[in-house]
Amino acid sequence: MNTETDHLKFIAEEIALNKNAANDKPNQHLTVEAKRLEKAITQHLTAIENFTQRDTFHFNTLGKLVNICDSLFDLTGDINPNVSVLLELLTAVKQVIPDEVRPNLKLPKAFIELQKEGFVKFWARQRKIMQEQDVAERLIEIAAIPFNRFTEPKQLLYWGDFTWLRSYQAKLEIMDWDNADCSSKTEALMSLLIGRDFNDDRFYIYCKKYILERTAAVSGKRNRLLAFAQCEKLVLEDTQVGMPSFDLHANSVSARLVKWIGEEIDFVETHEREVAFAKLAFAMYVNRIAFFFKLLHEQKLFGDTSFKELSQQIASTCLSMDGEEISAPTIISKAYPKDQKMLEEMEKLLVGMLEYVRRFMRGK
Secondary structure, eight states: OOOOSHHHHHHHHHHHHOTTSOOSSOOHHHHHHHHHHHHHHHHHHHHOOOHHHHHHHHHHHHHHHHHHHHHHHHHHSSOOHHHHHHHHHHHHHHHHSGGGOOTTSBOOHHHHHHHHHHHHHHHHHHHHHHHHTTOOHHHHHHHTHHHHHHHSOOSOOBHHHHHHHHHHHHHHHTOOGGGOSSSSHHHHHHHHHHHTTOOOHHHHHHHHHHHHHHHHTSOSHHHHHHHHHHHHHHHHHHOOTTOOOSSTTSOOHHHHHHHHHHHHHHHHHHHOOOOOOOOEEOSSOHHHHHHHHHHHHHTTTTTTOOHHHHHHHHHHHEEEGGGEEOOHHHHHHTSSOOOHHHHHHHHHHHHHHHHHHHTTSTTO
16 A cells, blocks of 8 residues: 655645645645545554554654645745645644654644744743742743743754643643742742753753752751752652653753752762851869859759760860860869869859849849
């Protein structure tokens, strides 16, 4: 059975040569041949049991029909009746095995033209919603890139580009802004884009800058490492395994972000120093500090904390006279003084504190 598209191509070439032909109705020969081809291709596809052979025939046939359709579209730059005949033929052939259309099948120019208006209107509504939700303006501009690429084509577009955009459109349409599981509406949109594997460089750079701003607001080496780890967790949680990428020739945005975050974590661990909290500097020697805290401990000011445990906390938070470090064993060993002079000094300190308190008491 003859399923070749050569005769259809010959008719299209004749139409192109006959510039004076009317364009208000389709060419009769083209219509008849398109109908014949539709039946022949459908029968041939359903008869092929081997997947590889069927896939190859399907892809090659569709590719030839797309080229013929484009040649007719280029004649007038609009969807004339002859172009419509080819679009109907392409639709019929695709629907025979719709799940087996290769993502790298070139889209007909006329098909792109047909879809433009709908996408333009849809994005105009979405932009307004995002602005009302106070999504960052720069991210809104980035989120428009897939629609702009389709409505203002400056490159070849493929079937995978269209199916990705429709999937993206469907997700935006059901977006529940009020109940999004994120800390902001901007992060909610970022989450959606990561989930759709929007791996455009501009979005990747935006995510990097956003993460850097978020982690820069955190102080302390440990907290910064934790902040980076939390960002990595969020990216992985948003990632959907097996999701087609926006750019089929680029790495997944999730993979790039996780790799970059890992490198940032390595840098912080290796090169950043932990900034210690300032310790309390006492104008007393270790034996006086140890005895003072022992007195507080005996009065149960630290609840059920043992003095051994308390000594660890004192060592990590206090400095003695002249900024000298204090060790926990030293505090324990000096908590029971025998030096009468030191005890007299401590008594004077405590009496002075008591007299100060009494100033605020009525009748004293």
